[in-house]
Amino acid sequence: MPPAIAPSAAFAQSLPSLGDTEREELSPLMERKLGEQIMRDIRRNRDYLNDEPLQEYLNGLGNSLLAVRPEARGETQYDFFFFAVRDPMLNAFALPGGFIGVHSALVLAAQNESELASVMAHEIGHVAQRHIARMLGKQKQDMLIPLAAMVLGALTATASPDAGIAMMMGGQGLAIQRQLNFSRDAEREADRVGLDIMREAGFETSGMINFFGRLQQASRNYTDSAPPYLRSHPMTTERIADIEARTRDQRYRQHADSLDFPLIQARVKVLQDPSQQGMLDARAAFERQLQQKTRTAMIAGKYGLAYVALRQGDAKKAQSMLNDAQATLKAGSPTARNVVLSSLAIDIKLAAHQPKEAVEEAERARNQFPLSRGIAHQYADALFAAARYDDAVIFLRDQTQLYRHEPQLYDRLAKTYAALNKQAQQHLALAESYALNGSLPAAIDQLSIARRAPDASFYDLSIIDAREREMKAQRLEEIRQEKEG
Structure with a gap:
């Protein structure tokens, strides 16, 4: 060590x-x-x-x-x-x-x-x-x-x-x-x-x-x-x-809050109480926030109202409020971009059943925020919604090579393979997701299902055999440690 x-x-x-x-x-x-x-x-x-x-x-x-x-x-x-x-x-x-x-x-x-x-x-x-x-x-x-x-x-x-x-x-x-x-x-x-x-x-x-x-x-x-x-x-x-x-003796240093902070607080206000009354209370709070008239409060209040509308199923109102929030942001800085606002824009397009526009929104966001994992996941969702399954598979397979420890990627990959009726690869992806979530017995079961799939190729079977040996060895080690504990 x-x-x-x-x-x-x-x-x-x-x-x-x-x-x-x-x-x-x-x-x-x-x-x-x-x-x-x-x-x-x-x-x-x-x-x-x-x-x-x-x-x-x-x-x-x-x-x-x-x-x-x-x-x-x-x-x-x-x-x-x-x-x-x-x-x-x-x-x-x-x-x-x-x-x-x-x-x-x-x-x-x-x-x-x-x-x-x-x-x-x-x-x-x-x-x-x-x-x-x-x-x-x-x-x-x-x-x-x-x-x-x-x-x-x-x-x-x-x-x-x-x-x-x-x-x-x-x-x-x-x-x-x-x-x-x-x-x-x-x-x-x-x-x-x-x-x-x-x-x-x-x-x-x-x-x-x-x-x-x-x-x-x-x-x-x-x-x-x-x-x-x-x-x-x-x-x-x-x-x-x-x-x-x-x-006491340290020189005072002022820290300027990021715009993400009030936006995330607005989001948490909605997430904290998802009941109908909770939505009403959140909406009232955001309307009061708009009365503060400061630029940050206006952006966060409008974002909050957009998110409430989206959660209530009103994509049109959500888009209108988000447009207002983005206009307020650009009024102070024409080139300003924000990942939280962009994420909501993609969700609204998906909720409005506008997959083509959702893909375009997600592509812009990926270019602006290439390190955002949430935006990458939304891009895959947009490709799936647009029935661009082959493109989604290519993107997700590339992502799993770069970010091997994200079960969300394997879940999306399994869903996309299911849409393409690729059963062996669907269950192989599910096995990886279960393994990453710590459920090795379920992962091993998925590998067994993948082996029996009618479309399992020789290449698929070789991967399944190799992963099964690895997962069974990990499972035996888990059992050994549990007994020693």
């Missing part, structure tokens, strides 16, 4: 020691595996916000923080993943292995991008200093499974309180929940790491002070319990004072 990447001497000296890491930490590989197991279940939860513009924004923001502190990825170079869950409570959490979740309410509560970045940087600090690994390192492997039940129970409780309590009461859930409440030393350490990351990434460090201060103030309005974020990240006056002391 390669040695860990050490932080700078000055950085290391400012942090307290939390124990003998060699003897007490969960191994990085086991930590990542545990995080992946939990994420598989979270992704199946209905409150997991599987929304590509939102995920792309959060991961873009998170990776901009990680870019200035690459050693935070650890010796195994964790590929961090930032995601959101639908929840009305202010909270955020770090899972083992570099998975960081943010509640929708917290995204909406942030008054600027630096405040949101402060929470994400703090959670990165917990992962970078391996706080979860240290807390779990002393536990037997059979004690790790209830951790997943506890996290899922917290999500389930928002939709069904009784079910959520039952899940959290199971096994050792309550004991582990107590262990996950970080110590004061761990919290101060994450604060300091987060502050350093924020400063180096160009965000306002005052964002952490302001946001945590408001959370502490909000806790005084609760009689029986504090907000969830304060329960899992105990806030003290000493902590805030420590943050203020560390920033």
Whole structure:
């Protein structure tokens, strides 16, 4: 195993020691595996916000923080993943292995991008200093499974309180929940790491002070319990004072919020409550936002109204409001482009059953935002809607070579092969998708179906045999580890 990447001497000296890491930490590989197991279940939860513009924004923001502190990825170079869950409570959490979740309410509560970045940087600090690994390192492997039940129970409780309590009461859930409440030393350490990351990434460090201060103030309005974020990240006056002391002598640096920030907040406002009343409340909020008359508020308000109209099935109104938002954007900067607006434009064309126009919109967006994974996926959707199946296959196969770890690509590829009645390749693509999602038994079943397909060629069969050997070996290794655990 390669040695860990050490932080700078000055950085290391400012942090307290939390124990003998060699003897007490969960191994990085086991930590990542545990995080992946939990994420598989979270992704199946209905409150997991599987929304590509939102995920792309959060991961873009998170990776901009990680870019200035690459050693935070650890010796195994964790590929961090930032995601959101639908929840009305202010909270955020770090899972083992570099998975960081943010509640929708917290995204909406942030008054600027630096405040949101402060929470994400703090959670990165917990992962970078391996706080979860240290807390779990002393536990037997059979004690790790209830951790997943506890996290899922917290999500389930928002939709069904009784079910959520039952899940959290199971096994050792309550004991582990107590262990996950970080110590004061761990919290101060994450604060300091987060502050350093924020400063180096160009965000306002005052964002952490302001946001945590408001959370502490909000806790005084609760009689029986504090907000969830304060329960899992105990806030003290000493902590805030420590943050203020560390920033007092720093030169103030103003951070200009990206336009994506208010647009994503508008999107989250709609996603947070998809009910009919929720749509009405969101629309009223966006109409009030238009009264602010500032350019950014006007663009975000019109975007929000367009998204509400799209969700309500009114593609014509959605297009009209989006046109207004884009006109307001161009009035201030004629050459301005925005990926969130472009993504909605493609969705509106698809919803209006205008596949040709959707392809044209997606092609323009791909040229303008070549690194956007969401736009790439929408381009494939537009090709499919236009019945350009062969073009879709060529594009998706090329994408799977470049981005081998995106199950969404294989799902779209399988759907396109099905439209072309290419059964062997359809099930081969599904096998890859299941494998990437951690369902090896289902993936192996799909390979068996592909082998029996009437159109399976000799070349297809050779690929199926090779992948089956690999997946069965991986599955045997999983079984061995489960027995040893």
